[in-house]
Amino acid sequence: MNRKSLLFCALLIGVPGSVQAQGYPGGGWDRPMMNQRLRGDDGRRMAEPAKKVDVEAFRAADAATLLGKGPITVAAAPGAEAEWKLPVYEAAVVDQLAKLGYDTAVSGAEGGQVAQIGITHDVVVPEEVKRKPVSGAMEVGVSNRGSYSALALNVDLSKPRKAIVSTRLDVRIRDKASGRVLWEGHAEAQTREDDDGLNNGAVAARLASALFARFEDAAEVPPVG
CATH class of the missing domain: 3.30.160.670 (Double Stranded RNA Binding Domain)
Structure with a gap:
């Protein structure tokens, strides 16, 4: 089992069962409930040293x-x-x-x-401050198609620069x-x-x-x- 599969299973254990059965707002029932992103940084533009002497x-x-x-x-x-x-x-x-x-x-x-x-x-x-290797946010709401839950996960395994x-x-x-x-x-x-x-x-x-x-x-x- 690869890393993505392990992360997905771990999230299903910690999220209520309704997450798997409810619809996703603005889309069909077959749309994914979890948005998992594997990144090398937290999205910030990192400064680089000036090349000129x-x-x-x-x-x-x-x-x-x-x-x-x-x-x-x-x-x-x-x-x-x-x-x-x-x-x-x-x-x-x-x-x-x-x-x-x-x-x-x-x-x-x-x-x-x-x-x-x-x-x-x-x-x-x-020097960059040490960041959490795993972070995320969960959203729960109600739409005209029923209730929904969504989870966004950010995995950052990079070292501080x-x-x-x-x-x-x-x-x-x-x-x-x-x-x-x-x-x-x-x-x-x-x-x-x-x-x-x-x-x-x-x-x-x-x-x-x-x-x-x-x-x-x-x-x-x-x-x-």
């Missing part, structure tokens, strides 16, 4: 000849989120810096530059000796949180790739003073 990048007007070469180290920006959220983003940024021509293999070098990383997360759409989260990657490249900002930018995108949480390597790679695609054509910022 928003990017902004800025470069010091006199820094063009200094960028994209020499040793560079990567570190968390002051006030950045907990360290456990940074490793996959650090790896993605290091990969992009190496492609640009930086020497990322040098660790602890006194000179050169430093790329400071910051990660922030904001919930755009909260995870939250949609906006993740922003900020990178600021400074000259180590002077502390001067040579380049900075950020990339932001929406994703649905998965079972691995927010420490997602695919998200990190997507943001870093989009951000450093703007490395050379970043808007120039005139020197202060």
Whole structure:
């Protein structure tokens, strides 16, 4: 016996016998008394993450000849989120810096530059609340053809969908000796949180790739003073 048959039998046990014998309003006697719907959701339009990656990048007007070469180290920006959220983003940024021509293999070098990383997360759409797997409504009435009973059943076996989260990657490249900002930018995108949480390597790679695609054509910022 399949699932639909089991559900039908269970409903007949719990519904008065008159349900099987009475007519259905507006139709013949052979019309079904039960409207059973098997759905994957409760009928609401579910929000989906925006596909676009928003990017902004800025470069010091006199820094063009200094960028994209020499040793560079990567570190968390002051006030950045907990360290456990940074490793996959650090790896993605290091990969992009190496492609640009930086020497990322040098660790602890006194000179050169430093790329400071910051990660922030904001919930755009909260996680769905857990829904009842079975719900329904019963209607009893009287028409010119006699009394009737009708039952509508909704079976929802789907899991609540995870939250949609906006993740922003900020990178600021400074000259180590002077502390001067040579380049900075950020990339932001929406994703649905998965079972691995927010420490997602695919998200990190997507943001870093989009951000450093703007490395050379970043808007120039005139020197202060």
